[in-house]
Amino acid sequence: MPDPYSPAADLTAPTVRIEPMGWLAPAPSDLSILQAALRAGIELPNACRNGTCRSCLSRLLSGEIRYLIEWPGVSLEEKREGLVLPCVACAQTDIVIEQPLASRSSKLNVT
Numbered sequence: 001m002p003d004p005y006s007p008a009a010d011l012t013a014p015t016v017r018i019e020p021m022g023w024l025a026p027a028p029s030d031l032s033i034l035q036a037a038l039r040a041g042i043e044l045p046n047a048c049r050n051g052t053c054r055s056c057l058s059r060l061l062s063g064e065i066r067y068l069i070e071w072p073g074v075s076l077e078e079k080r081e082g083l084v085l086p087c088v089a090c091a092q093t094d095i096v097i098e099q100p101l102a103s104r105s106s107k108l109n110v111t
């Protein structure tokens with residue numbers, strides 16, 4: 001898995017901006033949004049990391065995502081409201097999500 005901070009990192013990868021803090025992380029399409037945030041030292045609420053517990057439920061404010069699983073734990077109505085599960089979703093474009101419980105980690109995480 002490429003280090004997003006190495007000189008060889010794909011600088012054309014989409015980014016995720018996490019509001020309301022405005023923190024940015026590279027979000028290559030081979031990482032979930034949660035993995036991308038963790039690698040950048042940004043903690044998002046999470047538990048199962050497989051799309052069932054809904055701990056990571058966040059709001060997509062802009063951009064496009066795709067899910068890694070067929071049936072993520074959000075209803076059609078929730079999807080229409082912009083709710084997403086970052087543990088099983090990848091950024092397809094630059095995206096902005098809202099997750100007020102995000103926090104900065106003092107260390108970079110390897111997922």
Ligand code: FES
Pocket residue numbers: 045046047048049050051052053054055056057073085086087088
């Ligand atoms: S961490 Fe459980 S649904 Fe995302």
